[in-house]
């Protein structure tokens with residue numbers, strides 16, 4: 144579903160990603176981990192076609208729903224206006240049952256600017272599903288959330304339909320263990336570990 148081979152990415156003069164190779168199969172839920180600055184967001188942007196690699200190949204077999212890091216829904220729109228707009232752009236319609244699925248029923252008419260960080264993240268997660276993408280890519284969806292909202296975010300991600308491929312960037316070891324069987328760990332722009340989250344102390348490769 145996502146195939147990356149011998150990927151090198153340069154930003155300005157710096158080589159940020161070095162010889163990255165991995166394969167994600169349809170329906171896999173894969174965590175992308177690594178310390179700050181390891182290259183997770185650069186890899187995610189490359190997969191989304193937002194950064195042109197120096198060399199190597201990326202092939203993506205399907206449509207992507209992408210939630211970038213540290214973004215916010217349009218502050219001038221209400222929750223319903225924002226989600227209707229995003230779904231419209233993707234040729235889809237936002238149905239009311241999605242408000243309850245994402246815990247937004249009481250916030251339908253609130254301005255996005257007035258939501259807490261946790262609620263903004265839920266609105267963005269709801270937006271990711273517009274157009275029924277085959278692949279969901281989430282860049283640190285629970286960063287900055289309190290433990291309760293983190294748990295809720297994990298539950299929402301776990302509820303994603305089987306068969307949808309998920310790539311989720313996170314620092315959170317319990318989140319990695321809870322959500323995914325497979326983890327890719329980056330260290331200084333290289334893969335330091337790729338494999339199961341069930342075996343060994345994979346977090347030593349951070």
Ligand SMILES: Nc1ncnc2c1ncn2[C@@H]1O[C@H](COP(=O)(O)OP(=O)(O)OP(=O)(O)O)[C@@H](O)[C@H]1O
Pocket residue numbers: 154155159177178179180181182183184185186212
């Ligand atoms: N536009 C840019 N200009 C210069 N350097 C950049 C740019 N974008 C990323 N980098 C550098 O690339 C490296 C990897 O950054 P990236 O954001 O991909 O890491 P990350 O693993 O996502 O980090 P974090 O967990 O902090 O989000 C860092 O050293 C960063 O400073």
